[in-house]
Each structure stands twice: as structure tokens, then as C-alpha cells.
Amino acid sequence: MPFRLLKFALSKDHPEPRMFRQPDRLKSSYDAVIIGGGGHGLAAAYYLARDHDMKNIAVLEKGYIGGGNTGRNTTIIRSNYLTPEGVKFYDESVRLWQDLSQDFDLNLFYSNRGHFTLAHTDASLRTMRWRAEVNKHFGIDSELVDPAEVQKACPMMDMTCGGHAPILGALYHAPGSIARHDAVAWGYGRGADLRGVEIHQQTEVLGIQIESDRVTGIETSHGTISTPRVLCAVAGSTPRILDLVGLRSPIYIHPLQAMVSEPMKPWLDPIIVSGSLHVYVSQTARGELVMGASLDPYELHSTRSTLDFAEGLAAHMLELFPFLSHVKVVRQWAGMADMTPDFAPIMGKTSIEGFYLDSGWGTWGFKATPVCGKTMAYTVAHDRNHDLIEDFSLSRFENYELVGEKGAASVGH
Amino acid sequence: MMRRISPNHDRLQSLSGTWRDINGMPSLMSIPGDEQTAAHLGIADLSFLTRFGVKGAGAAAWLESRDLEVPDRPNTWRSLPDGGIIARLGLTEFLIEDSLHSSFALRLAEACQHVPDRVYPVLRQDAAIVLCGTAIPDLLQQTCSVHFQSFSLNDHPVILTLIVGVSVTIIPIAPDRYRIWCDGTFGAYLWETLATIVQELGGGVVGADRLI
Amino acid sequence: MKLMTCPVNGARSISEFVCAGEVRPIPDPNTTNDLAWGAFVFHCNGAAGIKQEWWCHTPSDTWFIAERNTQTDEILRTYLWGEVA
Known part of the structure; x- marks a missing residue:
């Protein structure tokens, strides 16, 4: 690889063909x-x-x-859905993902991390039990785990979330992954x-x-x-x-915003999702935290970012991970999500x-x-x-x- | 009399001070040294006062027929004859709160057994708070997006807004005295959040005695 | 902080409001058929444009109509239902 890089340094023209052509007309x-x-x-x-x-x-x-x-998007790949239609569909997708780098001869940085969906209430624990059973019925690796398991996989997490939303358990989905989008x-x-x-x-x-x-x-x-x-x-x-x-x-179209922190040493292996706190987060290979939250609250066909979103998401992140209080946010963006009922x-x-x-x-x-x-x-x-x-x-x-x-x-x- | 408990009671009961039952509710009347606190920044629970709510297109006329002078503009308030408050919330809703010396709420509640069309009683189980002291703006700037200094107190404004995400009704009675009402189920959260910030700002909880 | 002006309560942070979707006529449930009712319940005018929407100022439960450009998020005016637009 270093020799290939040398070729780039010495060549006047771009030595590799472009990823794809640009047809004239x-x-x-x-x-x-x-x-x-x-x-x-x-x-x-x-x-x-x-x-x-x-x-x-x-x-x-x-x-x-x-x-x-x-x-x-925030590059998360999973198949632990709730309906049989959804589970079958996304499971086929996860299987395709796993061979894609080979297919393309291109490194997608597909990284299998495991995916925790945290439950902070009895009601969400119940939905997760339901999801786990539907998932298992279709042969998908998905199970309910107790708080000790969660803490073991993610020792840096405040399991009480500042005292007001203690973690009662989680839906764990081992195939959960991220990839370079x-x-x-x-x-x-x-x-x-x-x-x-x-x-x-x-x-x-x-x-x-x-x-x-x-x-x-x-x-x-x-x-x-x-x-x-x-x-x-x-x-x-x-x-x-x-x-x-x-x-x-x-x-109907609502913006979905996300943001990225400055890079830091690897400390977060799994993907963590909390529905109650409106947070999902994973750490990239570069060490940045990629964070997302819920949709913007009203229809808008624009990819603008808001301070309200950054403040709200940061506050919830700190409930889960108080030690991040001095970490800086380096980028923020939005996509337009086409939502269905x-x-x-x-x-x-x-x-x-x-x-x-x-x-x-x-x-x-x-x-x-x-x-x-x-x-x-x-x-x-x-x-x-x-x-x-x-x-x-x-x-x-x-x-x-x-x-x-x-x-x-x-x-x- | 019916036993009442303040929505903020759990947060207050451990405080040592003078307690008294008012309108059937145990109420914290004074805390040693709270005179000084109150001058800077104090927070007190006034949930023990009696209140009555009514709404609907016919509400204003009905209240006037009960010999009450209602505020004529939306989101304003006026004093009741014996020191209580009648506030117009929006166009057609009213909040009446007695002082210790009046009993409008009780009388209106009785009259409410038979009301004309388009008059609807509103159950009021408020957490009622009063803020006092010169540092009130420092507290509100941290917790609320309304610019209170833009209101003229001579207009007797009533402000319906959010404080730390909770729907509240606010009346600035004087620059150093603000009344706040919220639904009782949010009372403990609102009280604890405000009381924490009050303490950070060098103030504290005070008794109700000097504020009613 | 983005502001919206409630016709009763004045200019407030957008966080005090919720949007309940576009103002549109409801078909008469007694005379309509399933197909038209399904279209009313689910389908919406999803493309960007200037729309009349129902909004509510939550601290006061004030419902009103906002005319808003859903591409630029510009709020053109707000008024109470039944007011001369």
C-alpha cells in the first residue's frame, strides 16, 4: 500500500481511474x-x-x-425489527452487507459492533421482549439482556442516567454494524x-x-x-x-439531524440506542462519535441545522455519558426524511x-x-x-x- | 375541611420551619433567616390558596353576573376586592385565586352546580409558586425564553409559556415578586429544578408568611 | 431561537408550539366511501410549498392557523380560525 501511495505523490495526473465515468450527454x-x-x-x-x-x-x-x-445518515445496520415483514426484509439486507466489500473489491469499513437498544421503562422492556421473540422466530440473533450485561459491554455508561431514567435492560442484537456510507x-x-x-x-x-x-x-x-x-x-x-x-x-417530509464529535481514543465498541432519551450513538473507526436523535418536530424541506437540536442531543448524551462534557462537536447536518404513517x-x-x-x-x-x-x-x-x-x-x-x-x-x- | 397536600410537599417536608394548616393544607410559613434570603432570591409554595377555573364563550358574562369584575383584555389580570387575583388566560378562560381573606373560589364552585351554556368549570389542582427578590431575572433567563423586561407591569400582563419545558402561567406582580402556576403533576419537577437553580444563585426556599 | 407569533399570546420560541398538519376539508363520514376516507386519513400534500397549517401554542392550548413556506421555514402570517384571512 505505501508504494501505491508513492505513485499518487509522484504522478502529475491522477494515476487511478475515477470510480465511474461522467458521460457527456x-x-x-x-x-x-x-x-x-x-x-x-x-x-x-x-x-x-x-x-x-x-x-x-x-x-x-x-x-x-x-x-x-x-x-x-448515521451508518447503522441492523435487522431487529418488530413486524415479520420488516424482520425478513432487513435480515436479507444484513446478509447482503456482509459480502459487499468482497463484491465491490472496495473497503466499506463494515464493522460488526453489536447493538443495544436501552429500556428505561417497563413498557419499553415489554416491547423489546416482543421484538426479541419475533426476531428469534425468524432466526435472528436478538435477545433481551439485563443491566449487568449492558454495563459490561459499556462500562463508561451512567446506568441511572443521572438518576431519572435508570436502565432496566436492553435488546441486544449481535449483528448490529456500521459501515462507511x-x-x-x-x-x-x-x-x-x-x-x-x-x-x-x-x-x-x-x-x-x-x-x-x-x-x-x-x-x-x-x-x-x-x-x-x-x-x-x-x-x-x-x-x-x-x-x-x-x-x-x-x-411527509421532516428533517432528521445528526452530529459528530471530535475524534477520541476508542472507548465505545457497541452501538447504543435509547428511545426514551432520544439518542443513538456509535464510535467510528476514526474515533468520532456519530450521534443522532429524533426527527425535527414539523414538516420542512430543508437540510438546515439548528442549535435546539445540538443542545437537546448533547444534554441527553451527557445523561448517558457524563464524562463527555468537555468533548467538542465538530460537525452537524441534516437530511430530509420521507416518513410514512x-x-x-x-x-x-x-x-x-x-x-x-x-x-x-x-x-x-x-x-x-x-x-x-x-x-x-x-x-x-x-x-x-x-x-x-x-x-x-x-x-x-x-x-x-x-x-x-x-x-x-x-x-x- | 377536606385534607389537601401540596404538589411540592415531598420537596418541602424535610425543611425545618414554622408549619401551619391553611385551607386544609400543611404549609411552610417561615424558615429561620428567610428574610435576608427573600430580599435576594427566594422561592415559596403557595399551593394552599384556593382557586377556581372557568372557560368558554359565556364565562366572562357568567363571572360578571356573579359580581366579579373580569379583566377586559386577554392575558391580563386584576385584583379581587380582598386581595386575590382574577386572571384572564387567553380569550375566554379565567383563573380566580383567593387571598387568605376571601372565598370567591368556594362560592363560584357552588354556583357552578348549575351554569348556563358555554360556561365550563376547569379543575384547578395547581402547584402555585411565588418567586421573590432582586435576582429573579437571573433565574428566569436560565429557565424561560420570554423576555420579561419587555412587559410593562402597569399593563398587568399574564404570560403563558414554558419554564424548563413545563407549561406555566406567570404573573409579574412586581419587579421583585413573580407568581407561577403549573399543573400539579409537574409541580415536584418544576419546584426541584427551580429550587436547585435558586440555590446556585445564592438564594433559597422561604416561608409563605411574608409573601401573602 | 426561532420565533412564531401566536395570535393571542404574541411572539414565542417555536419550542412552545406543535404543528398538527395542513388545514384540509374533511369528507362527510356519512356519505363518503372507504377509498375516499382512506385517502383523507393517510394521504397528504407532501411536496414543499406555502401551506396553511394548524398549530397549537401548548402552554395556553391556543389553536390557530399559520401560513408557512415549508421549503424555507418562513412563517408568513398566523391567524385564528374564522378570522378574515
């Missing part, structure tokens, strides 16, 4: 167009090209690759690019052409293209794209032929990147919903068949 037609160059969209392109032999694909990204929620987008982007997919950044979708309930093309800021299939994977911009095709949805995604075919949705990923989308790519690729290629996403269709709201995943959202919303 759009072609006049594609077999499929994917709106949104985040993890989900690129993963779908990758699996379409790799597993379904569809190469004539364009990914359209209004900004830059991975600049949306893919680069704005930018590399996930790059890995999928490079893999798709190598297989012939075109990635067009700085290309905004302005309109979607529909003739007798069937997609025929897309108007972009760089011209019009014809295509029979469009996959919409745009997270916080979903309602805007749905307006273009005249579909209604229950998706039942905290489950909206995926699959829609009432418009050739228009597919991968949306409603709210605050839980990063961990699902591989399985979303895989199932959406299948759905687009076969024009048939993949079995794993059958329950997540947009029509479930009109049919009153909600999924009910709120109990497993990491923090209260």
Missing part, C-alpha cells in the same frame, strides 16, 4: 431510468446490470452521487458503471411523460429521453416526483405502468440499501413485485393494510 432512449443517485438508486442499477442483464440504464442525479441521505454509494456506482450503466449527475428531472397510464419518457434539465420504465428512489424529494405523475401518497417503506409497482417506487425510507433507509437495490431490480426487470416487498405497496393505505413498524423505530418520533 444523455442518449435518446434507455431501457430503464432511475431517478436518484443515492445508495438505493445506484444499488438498483447495479443489480439490474449484474443479475438481470439490463445494461442500457441511466441514473439521473440532481446533485451529486451520495450527496443526499446516503451521505447524511460514502463508500457504499461509490461501490455501487462503480459496479454499475463497469457494467455499462450511465450515471448522470447535475441532471434534474422536470417532468415524466405518461400515455394512457403508462410511462413513456422523462423530461430532464438536459433534454428529453424515452423509456418504458422509471424507478423513483429520491428519498426526501418523493412527493415532488409523485406530483409529476399525479400519484397521491401519505409521505406506519414507519414502513413504500415500494414496488404503482397504478402507473412502468413507474416503480422505492420510497418512504424515512429514518431507516441506509441499512436497507442492498436489499432495496436487489428487490427493486427484480421488480423493475420482471414488472412484478419481489416477494419480500409485497407488503410495502402504496395501495396498502387505501386498503387499510398498514405494517406497523413504529415500535421498532430506533428513537421516538
